[in-house]
Structure formats: C-alpha cells, structure tokens
Amino acid sequence: MKDQPLFGSEESSDNLGYSARTVLLGKISGPINETVNTHQIPNDSFTTEIDNDTRTATDSIRDSPVVSETSRTPSASSIFEKGETFLGSNLHQLSDSHINKLIRLRFGGNLLQLVKQLLLDLAKKETELIILRRHSFIKEQEFYKLCSEYGNLSSLEVDKILQKSLQKTDNSGVDEVLLELIGGALNEDYLPTKEKQLAMERTKEDKPENIPQRSRKREKRVSSDSKLHHKSNKSTKEGESQQESVGRIRSDSQMSQITAVTAPRATWLKKWLNSTEDLQDVSGHGTPSVLGSFIPNILKPNNETMKPPMELNSIARENSDEEILDSGYSPSDSVIPQANDFSVDKYGFYDSHNIRKVHKNVSENSGDVHTNKANIERGSMTMHNDASKNSSPEAEFGEFNILNKSAAFVGIATTDLTNAKDIKSEKDKSLAKVDINGESLTIHNTSIQKLKQLGELHDLGNMEMEKQWDQYIKSVEGHYKKSNNLFGIRGLNLVDGKDSPLEYYSNNKYYRQLHDLIDKGGIPPKHRGSIWMELTGGDNLRVNGEFERYYQLSIDPNADKLIQSNLNQVDLDLNRTMPSNIFFNNMLQNKPGPLYSKLKRILYAFVLYKPEIGYCQGMNKIVGNLLLGYPNISEEDVFWIFVGLVEEILPRFKTSKLNYFDFQSLQSIKQDQKIICDIYFPKFMPKLHEHLIQNLGVQVEFITINWWLLLFTENFLTLDVWFKIFDNLLLSIVPETKLIALSLAVFKMFESLLFNIDAVDDVYLIMNNLNHNSLSKMNLKYSELIHTSDKFELRIDPKKLNEYRLAYSLEY
C-alpha cells in the first residue's frame, strides 16, 4: 500500500478530470490504452451511427446535455462494454422533439430500447459512483496520513511538500504501483465476473510491457502526455463537462475534500503538463503505462524529507499478526490492515471524519460494495475537523504535560505562527531539563518547520520522560533491593504504612517521586503494563491459569441464567465497543479487529469471576481502553489489571460491602453526585455554582454520573490523556475523593466557557458530550486538570465525606 499514489485520481476541479478518470479506469479495467481510446469512442460511434441527412438534428443533439453526458463518462462505458454509447441521465433537459428524434434515430422508434438503455446507463453511473467513493476513501486515508505526518497543514503547505517531493523523486516504482492498482481492482468484488476475467487476461497480456526500462517508460509517459494535451486543447468543452461531472459525482460526500486536495494536485499536474515540451511525436500505440504516468510519484517519500517523527511511545503494533494468532484468529482472518495504511492514530482510531463519510456511503449504497459495519464512534455531534484527534501534534503533545498550549497549537498550521516563543517558554517550563538551544527555535517562515521542531521537542520530551522513569525505577530497585513488586497497590509498598497518607508524600522520597512522575506525564507505555499491574493490585490477585478457567466456564452452555443474561449483554455490546477503532472493528475488511475477541474473553471471564457483579455497561469501554494501553498487551494481564481496579482501587459503598460496579452501588453513586452538587461544588467554585445551579438550574448529577460510570473514558478526546488520568487514579488513597475532585476539576477547566452560557440545555450539550466536542481539547489540559484536581482532593476530608454520605442515605 505504501506505493500507492497519494493523490491519485478523481479529485480534480480543473480540466484534468479526464486524466483522473483514466487513472481510475485503469485501476478497474487494466489496460490503459483502451481507456484512452474509449473516451473517444462513444462520441465517435454516436456520430457515425447517425445518418448524414439528419446532421442538423445530430448537431443539436450533440450540443445537448445527452451528448455532453456521453463525453463525460468515458470510464463508465469501458467498465461495461467497450465503446458503448452512454446516454446519460439528463434526457429530461431535451426538448420533446429532440427526444423524439433521438428515439427514432438511435432506437428505431422502439421505446423499450430507450428505457433499457437508460437503465443500463443508470447502472453504470452507480457503479462508477461506488468505485469513485471507494477509491477516494483510500486516497483520503493516504492524504490524512500525509497530513498527520506533518501535523496540521494548510493546503498551501501540502502543496509545498508535494512540490518538494516531486522534485526529488524519480519515476521508479510507477509500474509496480500500476500493477498493484490493477491487481487490487481485479480483486474487488464489484466488478462483474466476466469483466474481471477479461481484465485479468488483459493484465497478463500487458505485463511484459509493464516491466520496462527507463527509456521505454519515458516514451509511454510522453505519449500519454501529449494525448492529454491534445485532448484538453481540442475540446475545452469536453474538458469542462468532464470536470463538471467529476465535481458532481463527488459533490454528495466528498466535496469537502476537494478543496483540500485540489491545490496540490493542480500544481503537480500542471507542473507535469508543462514539462512535456521536450516531447517528440508520439507513435501513440497507447501503452499500458499511461496510467503510471498519471500517478505522481510522491508516494515514494524521500526518506529524508518524509521521515516520520520518532515516536518513542507509539503503539505501533508491528507484530499485530502474532497478536492475532494469539487471540485465536485463524491465519486467514489475520490480514488486518497495517495501521499505517489508513488514517488511524497510534491507538488505531480511524479518522472520524472519513469514517463518517464511508459509513454514509455504505449505508446509502445499501451495502453492495462494503457491507461492512462501518461506523463511527460518535457521530451525533458535529466534529468536522477531528483530524487532530489523530496523531497530529496536538494529540501527541498530550504525551507530556505541555498541553497547555494545545489550543493555540491547533491553529498553528494555518495561521502564521508568531507565538513560537510562547511555545518555547511553555516547553522550557515543563521540560526544564531538555536541552533546548535557542538555535533550534529560531522562528522560521514555514509552519512545517515549526511543527517539525515541535515534533523534535516532543520526542526529546518523551525521551527525557522515559529516561526519568528508567532512572527512577532503577533507583527504587536499588533502594528496596528487589526487582518485582516494587510499588504495590497504590504505590504503598514504597512507604512503611505508619504514617498517614499525607505524610507518605512528604516523608517518602520514592513515593513522592512516583506521584510527581505520574503527575508530570503519566506512565510511559513501555512501563504501563507492569506498573498498572502493581498499582491496581492485579499482581496479588492473579492466579495463573484462572483467567482461562473462568473463560472456559463462561462458554459452558449450562451456565446459570443470571450469568447467561450478563453474557448476552456483553454480546450485545461487543460490536458496539469502539467501532471507530481499527483494532476492534476492521472496517475495511468488515470484520472484528484483533482486540475484539480479547475484549470478549476478558468480559466473559469477569462475569464468571464476579457473578454478583456480572457485566455492567461501561466496563467494555474501560477494558477496551486498557487493551489499547500498551503494545503486545496480553489479555490475561488486562483481565487482572481490571480485576485489581474493581477489587482494590475503585470506591466501595455501604461500609465497603458493595463493589463499585455492583448493581446496588448505583444508588450510592447517585448519592455521591448529589453530594458533589450540594456540598463540594459550592465549596470549591461558588461563583460557577451560583451561575449553573442556582441561576440556570443545571442538575450536575446528570452530567457527572456518566463520567463516573465510565471512569471518565468519555471525557477526553485523546486516549493519552485518559491514560494519565487513569494512572493518577491508581495512586489515590481514597478513590472517591479523587473521583469527586476530578469531576469538579473538569468543571473548573470549563469555567470561563460555562460562565458565558445562559441556557441549561447548552450546558448539558457541552458537558455531556465532552469528547464529541472540540471544545474539550482546548480546555482539558492534563497538567492543569491534575493540578486542579490535586488541589481539590486535598480539601476533601474523607471522614467528612462519609458523614455526608450517611446523612444523605438517611434522607433518601
């Protein structure tokens, strides 16, 4: 896939629609010489079919929409039968007399023929549309990939990059791309079988020609060039109509992309067109490589320019195949797309923007092409430019706590950066130890360079963080003279337990360091697995083999009814868990991703492990997130981490008898929300409380209860932030105070925004849909959030809280 064109084909709004079509067409029917020719055939055949004595009529028909339709859709005709006339669908725009003439001349007065022709044309159109959509999805994915490699780029910047890479690349690899394209097309199900075979044969025939020497290729390229030139000069009208047609076809869903893509394409194509001046006359036996020459060679990124930023803690699942085998996938099922084939972020979330469209196409095409259960995780809110949810700099910046400037960051690419200095100072603040020399921060003219610098800084920061962790772990190991079970539940192995929680912090250097490191940037992915295991107490609870035993028990058909109903609920929710993540839902192949079955087994086993708790909606999301936590995570580990979380970390109710996810805990959780609303909210944020609760009548529990039940998984646009929140939660001595503090800290982050809202439902819309909402990425800055919640937490006295709880439970 790597060698696919970045901006292959159809998005074009200049008079290159023709070439675009040809590329597409080549993809479908293989030999390109034909596609070039067929373009003319319909027109010609049409005219020759018509008697000379009806020339006038013909001419008027030629000017009519019907004919222009013909010229517009060369590819469709060749998809079906070579050289067949394409009537098009806007016959209705003709006058009656024209239509009559048309019927008489073309169909000998047989109306049935006309209807058949129209239906066929319609079918062609549909096919074409489907192909275009499919094609453009893949192209867009690649486009996004490019964007995310460079961060948020404006089209101007994309243009520059493309130009640059065009200059630097040679033409090698085009034929492989061509073959790949054709091969891909042949494997696509929507080609009629007959056509498929035909195309297959053609490809075989053409193969020798496809593996040429340089000179040959050049010639071919030349030929196509001149043809294109010829074409566009000869009939601008045709060109226009093609262009129009392309635009029209795409307008339903891809319009928005055109603007983004057109500019760079226009440039490389123009450039390329202009470079044809030295061409000699072409013998023009249209060679198959015509297609190749249409493909810009930017897909072979120059290693120097396109080198992706080093991603220390990227979750590149390079050995995903192993994983799949692990998880019981049959090898034939195991072909999951490499994450980098598509626009997914490092955790495997699809670009929501794209998926939205693909999904739409799918549902509108009644699933003929992709019957996949394509989906987006959350589509109800408008969230246009969530590209930044991907591994764009902003998301990555979440990696350590310099999110402070993230809001500005979103705008960096498009506006000329004058605040690089701000960023520098932010960086300096949070990353004092990273050596940032002034030179590397010189303000350059292009944002790209700035983004690159920021990327470097980010990498440096990550490296530094990881180094600090390594050092820290080493020093702990040295001090306690052991190498496992260093930290223990909530990190309490580090302290001797005689002091009160507050004193742990001040008295124990290692405990304090652990806190500080987690506050600073969370646990790096490399250490996540083992440290989570310790902090949750999963280590202590773990009994080897038990996970497997529980799972086996769960698939026993004679299981008890209650268990059965819980498992049924799990089944209902499995497909609905992270449908926008490639590891859970492999959209393009219409099957579950590798983590899907891991999730299933963990949830199943948990139902058996704790039948009295069973399965509670929300667990799917939490376990799902944990599964994405670090590379090669084993499901057994995640199971025990989750068990530890439930058994040891999360609050208990009714004098510790009730587990957090226990059915009866809901009442207590509800009560805690009331307490937040009545007591802590006014205490910590009296003004906001007055505005929201007293003036607007917002019921805070409607908002916070969702956060609690989902452990804040829905609050943050990026998983990175959630992981840090989770890390932080694991250290809490009194988890309920942590949850209360966190809930209020989220409100605090939105304080200024909320003050400006005067409608109660707007408050719900924002606060209940935090990660549908781009606002949240501007406002939820990890370091600030943690700082605020730490501050709040200190002000919540657990003893007092218990008194309130008692009072409230009596009241209700």
Added chain:
Amino acid sequence: MSFPNPVTSVKLVLLGEAAVGKSSLVLRFVSNEFQENKEPTIGAAFLTQKLTIGDRAIKYEIWDTAGQERFASLAPMYYRNAQAALVVYDVTKPASFVKARQWVKELREQASKDITIALVGNKYDLVEDDNEEDLVRKVNVEEGQNLADEEGLLFFETSAKTGYNVKDVFVAIGNKIPEATASGSDTATNQTSGEGRIDLSGGGNFNNATSGCC
C-alpha cells in the same frame, strides 16, 4: 426564517430495553444519520433538536437513557420532569415489548400525570419483507396498538435505519404538547439562535457540516 411564536420546549425521555435502538432513533431525528454499531449509552445522553410544526416551533430536549436493566434505577432522575416519553421496543424481540409494558406502567405511576407517552416499535426495516413462513417479526402491530389503546399512548412502528416514521413520532408528540407549556424560562430568549438548523425533509444535507481535514 424566524419563529414568530415563542418556542415550545419539550423535555422528552427515551426508555426501553438495551439495544432496541433508542439512541439510533434520536440520532436519526437529530442529525438524520444512522450508525450500525452505536455505542451503548451509559447513564444518559442529552441532545436537542428543533422542529417547526405548522406555525409552531418546538424544541425537543431529549434525554436518551441507558437500556441495561441495572441502570433502570437511574431512569426516574430523567423522567421526573419530562413532558413526553418514548417507550421503545424492538419488533423482533418479544422481551423488549414486555419491558416496554413495564415502562409504561412505571411512567403512569411515577411520572407527571400529563406526560405524553409514545409507544414505538423500532427496527421496522427488519420485518418489512417478512413472509409467512419466516417471520422475523415477533411483536405484532396489533399487540402494540392494543397496548397503546389501553393506555392512551401514541403508537408508531419506526425504523431508525431507514428513517421510516421517525420524524412522525416526534411531530405527533409535538402536536400533543399544548402551547401553554411554551417555556417562559431563561431559554426563551435564546431560542432563535438555532433557527433553520434542521431540514429533515431535505435529507443528506448534513454533509454541509463536514469540511477539510486540516
């Protein structure tokens, strides 16, 4: 386009068994979209939509509750002050109809007396092509209609997937809500901000919301 009359606010709650399509109905109504695998709702989701019926502008404030049985105890929180409720079941799942019956009963007992309830049999698309031998439909239209008649409910069979009847449910509810409940509260002044936002009849125009990637 502007609303000459004050906007009537309708607080509406959706109740029903898990995975009957509550969130999908709302999504169809609010953004005319459908997602095959809608993530389960936890707690409750909140969405709003405005609709003009005749010369009335109605704003629906929708609380879409979680369907899992264990969350049932949270429901009173949401239906307590609701003016309308959609009790949803899945026409292919008899158990969901039983649950719907329970919800109607609970609403009659616990919710405000003048609450407008619509009984909605969703997933109509699955039974559209039912033939005699192979019945996908497990809850007959008559059963639904009978329950609706007994309890004085609005009744619809819908498909969130195809959009069939979805808007109709909300229109019917809107028609049942008396003008008098037009909110005189804080929200009244802000109502026009979202004018012209919806055009359900247009279909497919929500593409406008999308834009370039970066």
